[in-house]
Amino acid sequence: MLLIGLLVLAGGVTGTVLSRSGDGGAKTAQREGGVDAANGARASKGDATTSSTGTKNRNVAAASTTPTTDPRNPDAWPLSGAKARSKRVPILMYHLIAPAPAGTAYPGLWVPPTELEAQVEALDSAGFTGVTLGEVWEAWHGDGRLPSRPVVLSFDDGDISQVLGGAPVLRAAGWPGVLNLATNHLGKGGIPMWGAKRLIKQGWDVDSHTVTHPDVTALAPAALEQELTASKAAIKARLGVTAKFFCYPAGRNDPASRAAVEAAGYLAATTTEPGLAARSDDPFALPRLRVDPGMSGSTVVALARGTQAQTAGTGE
Ligand SMILES: [Zn+2]
Numbered sequence: 001m002l003l004i005g006l007l008v009l010a011g012g013v014t015g016t017v018l019s020r021s022g023d024g025g026a027k028t029a030q031r032e033g034g035v036d037a038a039n040g041a042r043a044s045k046g047d048a049t050t051s052s053t054g055t056k057n058r059n060v061a062a063a064s065t066t067p068t069t070d071p072r073n074p075d076a077w078p079l080s081g082a083k084a085r086s087k088r089v090p091i092l093m094y095h096l097i098a099p100a101p102a103g104t105a106y107p108g109l110w111v112p113p114t115e116l117e118a119q120v121e122a123l124d125s126a127g128f129t130g131v132t133l134g135e136v137w138e139a140w141h142g143d144g145r146l147p148s149r150p151v152v153l154s155f156d157d158g159d160i161s162q163v164l165g166g167a168p169v170l171r172a173a174g175w176p177g178v179l180n181l182a183t184n185h186l187g188k189g190g191i192p193m194w195g196a197k198r199l200i201k202q203g204w205d206v207d208s209h210t211v212t213h214p215d216v217t218a219l220a221p222a223a224l225e226q227e228l229t230a231s232k233a234a235i236k237a238r239l240g241v242t243a244k245f246f247c248y249p250a251g252r253n254d255p256a257s258r259a260a261v262e263a264a265g266y267l268a269a270t271t272t273e274p275g276l277a278a279r280s281d282d283p284f285a286l287p288r289l290r291v292d293p294g295m296s297g298s299t300v301v302a303l304a305r306g307t308q309a310q311t312a313g314t315g316e
Contacts, residue, residue: 072129072174077145084139084146088276090304091133091152093288097165100293111293113165120173122297123151128304130175132205133245137267140279151304152277154178154270154288156209156247158185163195167202176203180247180270182213183234196239207245208232208266216248216257224257228264245269246284258284274310 079087100110120130129147136152138144153170155162158181170177179199185191200206208231210216216224228246235243246261251272253261261269261284268283275287289303289310302308 072147072176074135074145077129077147079139079146079148080143084144085141085279087139087146087150088278088306089131089136089146089150089152090276090306091154091270091286091288092300092304093270093272093290094153094155094162094166095157096159096161097155097169098161108292111291111295113169115293115295116166117169117172118297119291119295119300120153120169120175122301123304124173126301126305128301130170130173130177132176132203133178133207133268133270134205136277137244149304152178154180154247156180157182157213158191158196158209160191160195163191163198167199167204171202176205178245179204179206180209181206181231181235181243182209182249183211183231183238184213186234186238193238200239200241205245206235206239206241206243207247208235208243209247210249213249215250215252216260217252217254219257221256221260224260225264228260228266232264232266248272253285258282276306 094111094116095109097111097113097116099112100107104110123130126149128149128151130153131147131150133152133154135144136146136150139146153175155166155177158179162177162179166177177199179191179196181191181196186196187193196206208228210227211231211234212227214223214227216227219227232243235241244267246264246266246269248257248269248271253269253271258269266284268286270277270286270288272290273285273287274289277286277288281287291300291303299308303310
């Protein structure tokens with residue numbers, strides 16, 4: 001189930017039409033053939049800010065676009081100390097944020113922006129606040145604070161739809177996301193550099209999802225180490241940020257790969273095992289909650305509250 005990697009390795013997805021909902025009306029573009037031109041146009045009109053600095057400044061980013069008050073104020077979050085350390089946190093798992101193109105082999109990986117928007121609104125109404133995994137980790141293991149109902153929204157692989165369809169929804173809520181990046185997806189056919197930088201500027205964390213999206217349990221030790229260290233190095237060199245966490249491709253992990261992730265310097269890793277994440281979990285096997293196409297806001301809220309169990313399925 002290496003959809004994105006396979007598409008990239010296969011040399012493109014010409015003919016796949018990706019419907020995008022960005023700053024307003026829906027746009028369609030011919031993926032691959034049209035992506036460079038689209039990137040150029042978009043970079044010149046809408047992304048001037050990303051060239052100035054790679055520093056994360058959530059308040060500036062939020063204030064410059066939306067009139068709403070940024071609800072995130074980590075210094076005022078109510079949970080600290082033992083209450084923060086014992087807080088169980090839902091980590092939601094998304095992939096592509098666009099309507100599934102007709103005939104796609106993996107329709108389950110596509111969530112339209114309108115559905116993401118309804119889910120974020122429902123979570124917000126239910127009292128949830130979006131946080132990064134780094135913020136959760138600081139509250140679990142350091143002196144960081146958490147909102148009363150934290151939720152992490154993670155986006156796997158690295159795709160332009162996460163920039164055009166996902167980021168505007170999170171930005172409107174004043175929430176950051178987490179990009180789990182397979183670093184071969186950074187650039188043409190995946191997530192363009194300007195897009196990844198835009199996410200960082202909007203407060204997102206970028207974590208490693210390997211270089212080539214292999215099943216890490218099938219790799220020889222040297223190849224596994226290469227995937228773990230080269231992806232971390234590429235994120236640092238190309239995006240200027242440190243990937244503190246790792247995400248297993250397709251969720252596949254075993255004792256050897258978990259030990260290798262730890263040895264490579266990551267603090268923790270996420271899987272596709274369902275459940276709420278807790279400080280008491282094996283940090284190298286944190287569970288997540290898969291968001292499927294068609295899920296209502298109330299279903300996602302129930303998953304995030306832990307009142308509804310995740311149905312069986314797979315993730316990437
Ligand atoms: Zn993946």
